[in-house]
Amino acid sequence: MQKQNRAVWAEKNIVYLIDQTKLPFKEEIFISDNYKKTCEAIVTMITRGAGSIGATAGFAMMQASYEAPKENYNNFLLEAKKEIEATRPTAQDLFSAVKRVYNKALNSFEEAEKEAQKIADETSEAGRKIGIIGNELIEDGFSILTHCNAGPLAIVDYGSALAPIIEAHKNGKKVFVYVDETRPRNQGAKLTAWELEKAGVPHTIIADNVVGLLMQQGKIDMVITGADRIAKNGDTANKIGTLEKAILAKEFNIPFYIAAPMSTFDDNILEGKDIPIEERSEDEVLYISGEDAEGIIRKIRIASPNSGAYNPAFDVTPVKYITGFITPDAVLSFD
Ligand code: MRU
Numbered sequence: 001m002q003k004q005n006r007a008v009w010a011e012k013n014i015v016y017l018i019d020q021t022k023l024p025f026k027e028e029i030f031i032s033d034n035y036k037k038t039c040e041a042i043v044t045m046i047t048r049g050a051g052s053i054g055a056t057a058g059f060a061m062m063q064a065s066y067e068a069p070k071e072n073y074n075n076f077l078l079e080a081k082k083e084i085e086a087t088r089p090t091a092q093d094l095f096s097a098v099k100r101v102y103n104k105a106l107n108s109f110e111e112a113e114k115e116a117q118k119i120a121d122e123t124s125e126a127g128r129k130i131g132i133i134g135n136e137l138i139e140d141g142f143s144i145l146t147h148c149n150a151g152p153l154a155i156v157d158y159g160s161a162l163a164p165i166i167e168a169h170k171n172g173k174k175v176f177v178y179v180d181e182t183r184p185r186n187q188g189a190k191l192t193a194w195e196l197e198k199a200g201v202p203h204t205i206i207a208d209n210v211v212g213l214l215m216q217q218g219k220i221d222m223v224i225t226g227a228d229r230i231a232k233n234g235d236t237a238n239k240i241g242t243l244e245k246a247i248l249a250k251e252f253n254i255p256f257y258i259a260a261p262m263s264t265f266d267d268n269i270l271e272g273k274d275i276p277i278e279e280r281s282e283d284e285v286l287y288i289s290g291e292d293a294e295g296i297i298r299k300i301r302i303a304s305p306n307s308g309a310y311n312p313a314f315d316v317t318p319v320k321y322i323t324g325f326i327t328p329d330a331v332l333s334f335d
Contacts, residue, residue, distance in 0.1 A: 010059045010120070017030045025297055050091040064081075130261070133329070151196075211245055225239075226258070234319030238258070
């Protein structure tokens, strides 16, 4: 696959990102020539999704090594590392990528660059293999539920949760996808639906609270989501709303799979309760953005003018609700 077809790539010290805040209305590339600008792109979710955040953070660390002055090289790198790590707290890929590139940057910027490119390539390859492994679990005629966005945009190119579905479709299986809109930022309605349309996979968007009804009616055969961090015992942090889908799946005897590269597993965190959960701005709940009839992207308030909002971005699904983990080499279980 051409690097330019990825959600995230870099040439020398220049980082290129598909601007996910403009999708599905406009396809634009965001260009960053310094690590602070790349940090800002992670914070504002120009790029998002665990694998893409990891690759972008690795590239930010590489940019810092280009920018570091000779006389203050190590201190500059350390400060940059802290700044990049502070962009988002939950996705494990961010921390593993920054650490890997930082360790190489201590030797030279050439080594940092090589490592950052390697991480992006590895993430891409992990998605490709997850697709092949996960496809084996999908039967012809399956209707599959997914939550948030764990497609090509979120994991550099192939995706995690969407990779098996797209692979099954390419293999001629009839698959249908129910896409949770995924409030508050609507990654499902905006990004997953856009990716599925591009891949030609039949799908429909549902409001997040439709899932119980569909499961009760026997309309969902399996659930696949991505992951932002997986604790040593298998408890899994993913986009807010994942937990209730997993509990419902258990109630209705529907297999619930997590698809993730090995870089998302964090053996330093023993149980899910210790995974840091990001809290984001209340504006994400109080306002919504979309395109108006004139083709202008606008943000409008959808809540009572004087009310505030609470906006945790992730929840943790206990491992007992997870049927298996689709990884690049095998389907793992924690029994
Ligand atoms: O806050 P985001 O959009 O970066 O959230 C990450 C996600 O898209 C999901 O939680 C996803 O399912 C896992 S990341 C591939």
